Amino acid sequence: MNPQRLVRAACLAAAAASVPSTALAEKFSLYFNSDSEGVISYEECRQKTPQTVYFDCGGDVGIKMVIYASPSGACTNTPGTDAVILLSEHTVNSASDCKGTLSIDPSDVVGDDCPCNSVSSLQLCAATKYQAYNYETLLIEWQEGETVSLALSYDSKPPTAPTLTSVESGDSALHLKFTGPSDITEWEFCLEETGSGGDEDASEEEPADAGTEEVEDEADKAADEADASSGDDSDASDGTNSSDGTCQAGTSPFANMGCTKIVTISGEGKTSGTAKGLTNGTTYRVTLAGKDAAGNYSPVSDSIEATPMDVQDFFGAYTAAGGAEQGGFGCSSSGSASDVQALAWLSLSFAFLLTPCALFRRRKHASPNENGGACGEVRR
Amino acid sequence: MSPMKPASQASKAQSPSQRGRLPKALRLPLCAAALTSGLLLPSAAQAQSSDFASGFGPAAESSRDFELELNGTFFTPRIDKESGLSGSPYKQAFGKGRMWLFSAELDYEIVDLQGPLGVGLNAGFGWVKGRGVYAETGEESPDTTSLMIFPIRLMAVYRFQLLDRRGIPLIPFVKAGMGYTFWWSNSSDGKISKADGKKARGGKWGYNLTIGLAFSLNFIDRSVARDCDRLWGINDTHLLFQFVHATADNFGGKGFDLTRDSVEIGLGFEF
Numbered sequence: 001m002n003p004q005r006l007v008r009a010a011c012l013a014a015a016a017a018s019v020p021s022t023a024l025a026e027k028f029s030l031y032f033n034s035d036s037e038g039v040i041s042y043e044e045c046r047q048k049t050p051q052t053v054y055f056d057c058g059g060d061v062g063i064k065m066v067i068y069a070s071p072s073g074a075c076t077n078t079p080g081t082d083a084v085i086l087l088s089e090h091t092v093n094s095a096s097d098c099k100g101t102l103s104i105d106p107s108d109v110v111g112d113d114c115p116c117n118s119v120s121s122l123q124l125c126a127a128t129k130y131q132a133y134n135y136e137t138l139l140i141e142w143q144e145g146e147t148v149s150l151a152l153s154y155d156s157k158p159p160t161a162p163t164l165t166s167v168e169s170g171d172s173a174l175h176l177k178f179t180g181p182s183d184i185t186e187w188e189f190c191l192e193e194t195g196s197g198g199d200e201d202a203s204e205e206e207p208a209d210a211g212t213e214e215v216e217d218e219a220d221k222a223a224d225e226a227d228a229s230s231g232d233d234s235d236a237s238d239g240t241n242s243s244d245g246t247c248q249a250g251t252s253p254f255a256n257m258g259c260t261k262i263v264t265i266s267g268e269g270k271t272s273g274t275a276k277g278l279t280n281g282t283t284y285r286v287t288l289a290g291k292d293a294a295g296n297y298s299p300v301s302d303s304i305e306a307t308p309m310d311v312q313d314f315f316g317a318y319t320a321a322g323g324a325e326q327g328g329f330g331c332s333s334s335g336s337a338s339d340v341q342a343l344a345w346l347s348l349s350f351a352f353l354l355t356p357c358a359l360f361r362r363r364k365h366a367s368p369n370e371n372g373g374a375c376g377e378v379r380r
Numbered sequence: 381m382s383p384m385k386p387a388s389q390a391s392k393a394q395s396p397s398q399r400g401r402l403p404k405a406l407r408l409p410l411c412a413a414a415l416t417s418g419l420l421l422p423s424a425a426q427a428q429s430s431d432f433a434s435g436f437g438p439a440a441e442s443s444r445d446f447e448l449e450l451n452g453t454f455f456t457p458r459i460d461k462e463s464g465l466s467g468s469p470y471k472q473a474f475g476k477g478r479m480w481l482f483s484a485e486l487d488y489e490i491v492d493l494q495g496p497l498g499v500g501l502n503a504g505f506g507w508v509k510g511r512g513v514y515a516e517t518g519e520e521s522p523d524t525t526s527l528m529i530f531p532i533r534l535m536a537v538y539r540f541q542l543l544d545r546r547g548i549p550l551i552p553f554v555k556a557g558m559g560y561t562f563w564w565s566n567s568s569d570g571k572i573s574k575a576d577g578k579k580a581r582g583g584k585w586g587y588n589l590t591i592g593l594a595f596s597l598n599f600i601d602r603s604v605a606r607d608c609d610r611l612w613g614i615n616d617t618h619l620l621f622q623f624v625h626a627t628a629d630n631f632g633g634k635g636f637d638l639t640r641d642s643v644e645i646g647l648g649f650e651f
Binding site: 169170317327329 | 462464465466467468470472473474510512513514515516521522523562565567568569573574575576578579580583634635636
């Protein structure tokens, strides 16, 4: 073998040995911040709210990386033809190059139309290359490294309508029971005052269709106004769109209703809750809508009317029954004594009992005959 | 290469330093568990404990200064028996619901008179939950209501241990003292109830008398008991049954009567 070639090979091998570790798959990561779950809502798409993705190559320098969106879902080392390049080939020369953020325009991954009633997902991919010695060519070459992926989805499909099972009267409160699909993460109740006092009102249940229709009419009106100002003229394509094509799923159906109070209960799988701070004797019409993680609102439920009423708790019932208890602390039944007085009594009792005990105990331990007689330690 | 030590030697080597090594919070449950498992499986406990104890020298009991008791019971306060009351507000709110009460007691043993005579401090927490009623109709509402108590008792305690010392594992005991019971009642919003401008909270003085019988679990397996003492300083573990008459009515004053006559069951640890 040519000695020059041997020297060259040795040099290249030594150089290759100094190339950073290739365990990229364990170190490289793509992630969203804690507030985002990688779901683009209709509103975010429409408002072109950028999605921030973080990357971190774990301190590996001397690598190259490319980050792209893959609509097909496949993450390969070389981006496919349908891929949207988000970060073109980037060489990591220092630790500061290693970490960074990418701002992704939703329309880059969803398209400009932000379709209604649609769910789609894609993968964000990061592919890496690293330098390694090629024993065949005897050269240090860029070789394919690992790829990492992160799911990103677009969701403008609203959950199906929840059901308001019952509304029971409480003291300045209404107790709500409901069911709904599992993708609802937030339950919004619109409480609309319909009158005061009457028991007839309280027992009357609003016809379901009428209530729903009213909600939709109001919501459509709101959407019309919103679109007039934004100039959106997309076509209506399904039941979740208003007449001018605006997706209703992203707008609270209660936004322009006459809700006296909107109560929100958060949590998947919830089946009950309480609306507090209401006025006894006032009848409220209660309507429910669910919201999923992407901010899509379901159609509204049927309405139920109920009236908060005065409730006697235990102490109220006791007092109404003529009980003489006045509350308060101390010995007097009138309750004029204070907490301090009660504690003082207790402390005095302690002192009275414990002081002789402590003195007795000390004398016992001081006695030379420690284990003898009744004054000895408590032993068998 | 050094030969492996037999298990008994290994435990012997560790035993002097083991005392106090276990977290204090685990000592009582472990002792109780060891002894009560002996109650259920005496032969197994015997076999294990004899191995365990083989590494120790002759018995030398540690001093006995305290007794810790953990008790539980339930009872119905005498609220509805108040004179001049129309109706039964307690029953109306809580139905047949009895108040659960759990308490802890620490006794300081001062002198031995065929058993320890000392002073004890007992503190507990009791609660009962129910539902309010509509003022207009008297029907039950979904709104919750609750009554809670926090009784504190200071008392003299005497345990007659002569029988136990002569091999009969029964320890009769008596207690007598004074107590103060804090009470409060909440409405469905979790706040203190109010009625006619009065807040539903207060306190009641009273006296208390207790008579009980402790069953010494040491009797089941003396070697485990010895281990409990040597490792953790727990001389004796008791299963307790006691009848408590604790008044909480400001000595016959007006208002709530939270007096209870209840049978408590618990565990006691003398150390």
